[in-house]
Amino acid sequence: DNQGYALSDGPSAPAAPASQPAPLVQPWPTAGAIGAEERGLLQSGDGIYVVDAHGRQLIDGPAGMWCVNVGHRNAALADAMRDQAMALSYNSPWYTTSQPSDALAEALAARAPGDLNHVFFTTGGSSAVETALRLMQFANNVRGRTEKKLMVSRQGGYHGSTYLAASLNGRPRDQDWMDGAGSLVRKLTSPDPFRRPAGMSMAAFEDFLVEEFRALIAAEGADRIGAFVAEPIQASGGVIVPPEGYLKRMRALCAENDILFIADEVVTAFGRLGSIFASQDVFGVEPDMITFAKGVTSGYFPLGGVMVSARFFEVLRQSNHPDAMFAHGLTYSSHPIGCAVALKNLELLEGGILDHVNAVSDHFQQSLKRLEALPLVGEVRGKGLMACVECVADRVSNNPLTLDLEVGKRIDAHCHELGLLVRPLINMCVMSPPLTITREQIDEMADILYRGIAMTMDDLVREGLW
Numbered sequence: 001d002n003q004g005y006a007l008s009d010g011p012s013a014p015a016a017p018a019s020q021p022a023p024l025v026q027p028w029p030t031a032g033a034i035g036a037e038e039r040g041l042l043q044s045g046d047g048i049y050v051v052d053a054h055g056r057q058l059i060d061g062p063a064g065m066w067c068v069n070v071g072h073r074n075a076a077l078a079d080a081m082r083d084q085a086m087a088l089s090y091n092s093p094w095y096t097t098s099q100p101s102d103a104l105a106e107a108l109a110a111r112a113p114g115d116l117n118h119v120f121f122t123t124g125g126s127s128a129v130e131t132a133l134r135l136m137q138f139a140n141n142v143r144g145r146t147e148k149k150l151m152v153s154r155q156g157g158y159h160g161s162t163y164l165a166a167s168l169n170g171r172p173r174d175q176d177w178m179d180g181a182g183s184l185v186r187k188l189t190s191p192d193p194f195r196r197p198a199g200m201s202m203a204a205f206e207d208f209l210v211e212e213f214r215a216l217i218a219a220e221g222a223d224r225i226g227a228f229v230a231e232p233i234q235a236s237g238g239v240i241v242p243p244e245g246y247l248k249r250m251r252a253l254c255a256e257n258d259i260l261f262i263a264d265e266v267v268t269a270f271g272r273l274g275s276i277f278a279s280q281d282v283f284g285v286e287p288d289m290i291t292f293a294k295g296v297t298s299g300y301f302p303l304g305g306v307m308v309s310a311r312f313f314e315v316l317r318q319s320n321h322p323d324a325m326f327a328h329g330l331t332y333s334s335h336p337i338g339c340a341v342a343l344k345n346l347e348l349l350e351g352g353i354l355d356h357v358n359a360v361s362d363h364f365q366q367s368l369k370r371l372e373a374l375p376l377v378g379e380v381r382g383k384g385l386m387a388c389v390e391c392v393a394d395r396v397s398n399n400p401l402t403l404d405l406e407v408g409k410r411i412d413a414h415c416h417e418l419g420l421l422v423r424p425l426i427n428m429c430v431m432s433p434p435l436t437i438t439r440e441q442i443d444e445m446a447d448i449l450y451r452g453i454a455m456t457m458d459d460l461v462r463e464g465l466w
């Protein structure tokens, strides 16, 4: 019975599924299973662990979605939220400010590289990227560079789910069913060393990537390109660590051509790579803007933002249109509870967690690297406390396994039984645990993942699929 469906794709439309979709629509659903996607129920969390509906304790391998940086059930963060809610639960950012938002802005300006002295707070990563892109458009409009609006991103990148941000995404399936703002976007090759052309050296690959950008600038004209947006490490594209000099050289090309370099640090900031912001500390690059979210509150409250340079503000101040308004703001911009949590979170990170990350990162990477002993594993790569295990059809071609094998999901299912939550990404498993994970817990996590992959290999062989 499909009465009431406003949309139909004609007489051959499939019958409505027998069971009614659940009221809760989960993100990233597929059309035929909308409202019926299987998602495991979690009932509680503590430190690096979560507990599922059956009471089983699991290591939170992805820290939620790369965000529960200080771990679950942190009393200091809970207190900060409660205290702020009891002091001032909300204020309109349109005409008021609050003590925690002023203090957080000051704290972030002091920690961001160079003259990134200003911050526009948002509700998460997508709205942060959207804000950065709209700031670029706004600035080029008010300074009369109205043609300079193209946005350059990369294959394999992920920047969010709002319209402009999503238009920049470049992972498999991201654009398939979406009417993105494609005419405003150009995409470059992912700086993925594992997928570089066979026989090409890393140095040659780096040159190729930089020359590709240079050629794009020449073809489009520098006066038509407004921004280059890049995750320092492509996160949900599979933890792609670029060749050594790549980011610096891309940054230099941007500077030469008056193109804003926007570092999307939604994943890499706030400790994942051992620093508050990674662009400069880890990669030696000073961006024009940095977008952040997730770890800024360790995922306890939805908050994000864009760090903006003093240089950029100066351009706006000196334009011929001092009255032009940036018509952009969110009800929850600078939310006092989010900012209060973020301040406490910053204190925790700087009070020992960053040092811990720097102390255990090598151990984390080495423990997972052992998984390359399994023939299903093509590569294990990563940096800091983020890593990706990429499975391949065979290690000669390194071809990805076909989508329908759902290898990531199979591994996740086995690991779940063994006590580990994994984030499956088609043929990849991404690991980014809470930053408080100990060496022993890292070993346990790697051990479970090893067994989960070995069991998956057995299944594939038994089913004649591999």
Ligand code: PMP
Residues within 6 Å of the ligand: 065, 123, 124, 125, 126, 127, 129, 158, 159, 160, 161, 231, 235, 236, 264, 265, 266, 267, 293, 294, 304
């Ligand atoms: N940028 C990056 C690099 C991300 O990983 C994400 C989220 N995974 C986003 C932006 C979007 O953030 P949000 O989901 O908070 O809107």
